[in-house]
Amino acid sequence: xxxxxxxxxxxxxxxxxxxxxxxxxxxxxxxxxxxxxxxxxxxxxxxxxxxxxxxxxxxxxxxxxxxxxxxxxxxxxxxxxxxxxxxxxxxxxxxxxxxxxxxxxxxxxxxxxxxxxxxxxxxxxxxxxxxxxx
Amino acid sequence: xxxxxxxxxxxxxxxxxxxxxxxxxxxxxxxxxxxxxxxxxxxxxxxxxxxxxxxxxxxxxxxxxxxxxxxxxxxxxxxxxxxxxxxxxxxxxxxxxxxxxxxxxxxxxxxxxxxxxxxxxxxxxxxxxxxxxxxxxxxxxxxxxxxxxxxxxxxxxxxxxxxxxxxxxxxxxxxxxxxxxxxxxxxxxxxxxxxxxxxxxxxxxxxxxxxxxxxxxxxxxxxxxxxxxxxxxxxxxxxxxxxxxxxxxxxxxxxxxxxxxxxxxxxxxxxxxxxxxxxxxxxxxxxxxxxxxxxxxxxxxxxxxxxxxxxxxxxxxxxxxxxxxxxxxxxxxxxxxxxxxxxxxxxxxxxxxxxxxxxxxxxxxxxxxxxxxxxxxxxxxxxxxxxx
Numbered sequence: 301x302x303x304x305x306x307x308x309x310x311x312x313x314x315x316x317x318x319x320x321x322x323x324x325x326x327x328x329x330x331x332x333x334x335x336x337x338x339x340x341x342x343x344x345x346x347x348x349x350x351x352x353x354x355x356x357x358x359x360x361x362x363x364x365x366x367x368x369x370x371x372x373x374x375x376x377x378x379x380x381x382x383x384x385x386x387x388x389x390x391x392x393x394x395x396x397x398x399x400x401x402x403x404x405x406x407x408x409x410x411x412x413x414x415x416x417x418x419x420x421x422x423x424x425x426x427x428x429x430x431x432x433x434x
Numbered sequence: 435x436x437x438x439x440x441x442x443x444x445x446x447x448x449x450x451x452x453x454x455x456x457x458x459x460x461x462x463x464x465x466x467x468x469x470x471x472x473x474x475x476x477x478x479x480x481x482x483x484x485x486x487x488x489x490x491x492x493x494x495x496x497x498x499x500x501x502x503x504x505x506x507x508x509x510x511x512x513x514x515x516x517x518x519x520x521x522x523x524x525x526x527x528x529x530x531x532x533x534x535x536x537x538x539x540x541x542x543x544x545x546x547x548x549x550x551x552x553x554x555x556x557x558x559x560x561x562x563x564x565x566x567x568x569x570x571x572x573x574x575x576x577x578x579x580x581x582x583x584x585x586x587x588x589x590x591x592x593x594x595x596x597x598x599x600x601x602x603x604x605x606x607x608x609x610x611x612x613x614x615x616x617x618x619x620x621x622x623x624x625x626x627x628x629x630x631x632x633x634x635x636x637x638x639x640x641x642x643x644x645x646x647x648x649x650x651x652x653x654x655x656x657x658x659x660x661x662x663x664x665x666x667x668x669x670x671x672x673x674x675x676x677x678x679x680x681x682x683x684x685x686x687x688x689x690x691x692x693x694x695x696x697x698x699x700x701x702x703x704x705x706x707x708x709x710x711x712x713x714x715x716x717x718x719x720x721x722x723x724x725x726x727x728x729x730x731x732x733x734x735x736x737x738x739x740x741x742x743x744x745x746x747x748x749x750x751x752x753x754x755x756x757x758x759x760x761x762x763x764x765x766x767x768x769x770x771x772x773x774x775x776x777x778x779x780x781x782x783x784x785x786x787x788x789x790x791x792x793x794x795x796x797x798x799x800x801x802x803x804x805x806x807x808x809x810x811x812x813x814x815x816x817x818x819x820x821x822x
Contacts, residue, residue: 309570330570330571330683358589358690359585359586359588359589359592359690360585360588361581361584361585361587361588361636361637361638361639362634362636362637363576363577363578363581363636364633364634364635364636364637365557365560365578365580365635365636366557366576366578367557367560367561367564367573367576367578368556368557368558368560368561369561369576370576371557373576376576378575378576378577378581378585379585380585380589380684380685380690388685388686389571389685390571390572390575390577390585390683390684390685391575392575392576403588403589403592414574414575414576415574415576424574426574426575428575
């Protein structure tokens with residue numbers, strides 16, 4: 301896969317830059333082009349918005365059979381996270397034992413290596429989450 | 435809008451069919467359906483073929499003309515359309531076929547679904563299936579398809595107290611039903627203990643909570659109701675065909691304990707058919723994972739939200755229950771060749787409604803419902819069929 305595919309997502313994946321609707325003020329992450337609430341009115345009014353990186357685990361699973369790009373990394377925890385701004389995303393939970401993860405756990409984003417394009421290809425970074433103070 | 439009926443069905447055996455190619459599968463199911471309907475090639479007006487990822491599974495896109503060629507219909511220059519909606523490709527192909535006949539554009543329409551999944555090796559199939567999720571914002575970060583349904587399962591268990599045993603009971607029931615289906619991939623009965631002892635794939639889902647990798651094809655032939663009478667006495671009418679979509683990603687949804695698109699598709703289908711959930715005699719639902727059947731019976735209105743696990747435990751959906759679900763064995767035991775599944779569900783309903791389901795026949799079945807889901811719920815298709 302060409303690196304441009306990853307390069308263009310860098311603002312969102314490195315810095316959690318999402319979008320805020322200039323009409324209703326709702327925050328979207330992953331970034332959206334049109335606000336599903338305001339639709340037509342939101343055209344051209346979606347502004348960049350940096351998330352705080354703080355959120356809460358709403359659900360989680362332990363991946364035991366990983367996809368090929370994550371071979372050798374399992375078991376690892378993937379979670380549905382509700383960000384404090386109200387939007388949801390899917391991310392990995394790191395830096396704690398699997399048994400510590402629970403629904404309602406407070407987490408914060410950190411920048412980590414996600415996957416790489418073979419041994420000689422580009423390394424792709426992005427957000428993962430670690431335990432935060434309750 | 436014209437009323438539409440199903441005049442013929444056909445389906446290959448489902449399984450790891452190493453000796454059969456994609457085109458042989460399509461031909462086999464198609465020939466069975468043509469013979470069942472008693473039609474000649476010249477009578478066919480159009481063809482729709484559901485396939486999720488032929489390009490990645492067998493390196494072959496453009497399978498519309500491939501189907502025309504295997505059927506020997508190229509001299510008719512038959513209009514053929516390949517339909518893709520991940521695991522709902524077959525259901526969406528049915529919807530397209532229904533629209534084509536209902537609109538009056540075509541009379542006899544062949545709807546097929548096929549997938550050849552075992553020509554790829556290792557983790558490749560898992561990776562291809564992950565393309566039904568959001569590649570940039572879900573799969574990229576390491577979530578697998580079983581992983582997404584595991585998130586749903588965990589959420590449901592936390593919110594409603596659904597148990598691992600209740601999840602396992604879905605698999606046990608569907609394997610039991612599959613044991614009576616000669617075309618099913620798995621015909622072995624299993625126990626709750628077998629499921630719980632099988633390796634974890636994505637907690638809380640064990641291997642036996644998951645549908646398998648399968649090769650197979652299924653076909654249904656549609657015709658306007660008035661013409662259908664010319665071909666068959668056992669007419670099965672399509673009372674409703676409804677399609678609904680949602681966000682591609684699971685995290686983008688309004689609810690996490692339900693597939694809102696399935697709720698909406700069901701609502702539209704019930705309205706179109708003029709019936710209520712309690713009028714349904716049997717259902718084929720999209721049990722790609724055991725939790726999926728539990729939320730399906732809730733989303734379809736057979737039970738209240740949150741009560742799907744308990745209802746399964748109490749036998750509501752068993753073959754001799756109030757509303758038998760997945761009499762074919764479901765995706766779990768019959769197998770899940772993704773693009774074929776939606777049409778295979780229609781095959782089972784037609785057999786049941788004609789009274790040709792043998793050992794697993796549901797008594798006095800008149801109304802059947804099929805629920806086919808793409809991805810983690812981005813697409814949902816509901817069909818309601820009636821024996822008349």
